Amino acid sequence: MNKRAVILGAAESGVGAAILARKQGFDVFVSDLGTIKDKYKKELTDRQFDFEEGQHTEEKILNADLVIKSPGIPDKAPLIKKLKEKGVSIISEIEFAGRYTSAKKVCITGSNGKTTTTLLIYHMFQKAGLNVGLAGNVGQSMAWQVAEQNFDYYVIELSSFQLDGMYEFKADIAILLNITPDHLDRYDYKMQNYVDSKFRIAQNQTADDLFIYCADDPVVKLEMSKRKLGARCIPFGLGVPPAEGAGIIDNNMIINWEQNIFTMSILDIALQGSHNTYNSMAAGISGKAVNIRNEKIRESMADFKGVEHRLERFLKVHGIEFINDSKATNINSTWYALESMTQKTVWIVGGIDKGNDYSELFELVKSKVKAIVCLGVDNSKILEAFKTLGIDMVETQSMEDAVRSAYFLAKNGDTVLLSPACASFDLFENYEDRGHQFKQAVREL
Known part of the structure; x- marks a missing residue:
């Protein structure tokens, strides 16, 4: 008897999760309380999935062995509470996808700048000729890619909502850009709950993994002084470069990495403004960590086009x-x-x-x-x-x-x-x- 996977939400991440779940031998049911967009309905119909829209039929959902839920559905929703009472495991699509790939995962979170940083790293990895997928809040569903592609790397933008549904998942390279109050309505209006959520990006990391963080961000800095993380921690900031990490001297971005130094004038970086200097540093350290050559990192930073609707x-x-x-x-x-x-x-x-x-x-x-x-x-x-x-x-x-x-x-x-x-x-x-x-x-x- 196949295990039953119920997917809640039938947009990009939900349809991707359904495709991967079926490939892994699950009996799959997809349910969306709203209206399913035409392109996703076509995928579900063409692939002959059992699905519903405009309702959640409890007798078809509460018998699940595993529920993969859209990040938009809050934990306080009555259906989620019922599933929890029954002890059903509820996870996010990224958590699910992570279980079926051995690709290296570069994960980015923060209250601001994560899309820009994610796309810059993806651009850099592509330019360097790496076999890389783009997933999370941008790009295609990670589960869909794990089911139908074969990438060596994934660059993944993660919101706090996605991180909340992640338990066994591990980032090989985790990046935390900054933490400022946002979405506090989802965290009982307690800033610490939101901070804890963001720091889930470092969960399960070991000494072989990297945690890259902004040492100038007051919330991150305070939190780092209270936590003992398993990963190798690499800071970046606008001050003097640390022995390992990134900083600025005389308008030059300098990355110190394992006896190899990268330098670039911040005036040559396509993305201007101090917030973008931070984003570029985080991306540059990631590039160094996967052995991309300095000139490729430099080229990527100079010709990156940025994100639509973001400056x-x-x-x-x-x-x-x-x-x-x-x-x-x-x-x-x-x-x-x-x-x-x-x-x-x-x-x-x-x-x-x-x-x-x-x-x-x-x-x-x-x-x-x-x-x-x-x-x-x-x-x-x-x-x-x-x-x-x-x-x-x-x-x-x-x-x-x-x-x-x-x-x-x-x-x-x-x-x-x-x-x-x-x-x-x-x-x-x-x-x-x-x-x-x-x-x-x-x-x-």
């Missing part, structure tokens, strides 16, 4: 540069964006606020921003927060209006920055939709 320098119109940073959905991401601005900036901000404290941005706004364009259904909190700074402020309720207003407020040599610091669901489907609408509105100027 994406989009177009110049009459000497005004438009930058799409729609992916900035929290204060910290926007802080990084404003910090990297070198021209006078018209800032487009707003959406659904996740409990933002705008005072953290006051100093940067005073020094960098000439005008603020609010874009949201309710802009009152932003107007209230910044009214004392004496900066021009405009209220808008559509992207077209926001872009046009910003264009009139800016002049030749200025920058217009969309960096909302908020979720997008009041006016847009998601941050990608918001970014695409921004780019469309700029094209129409």
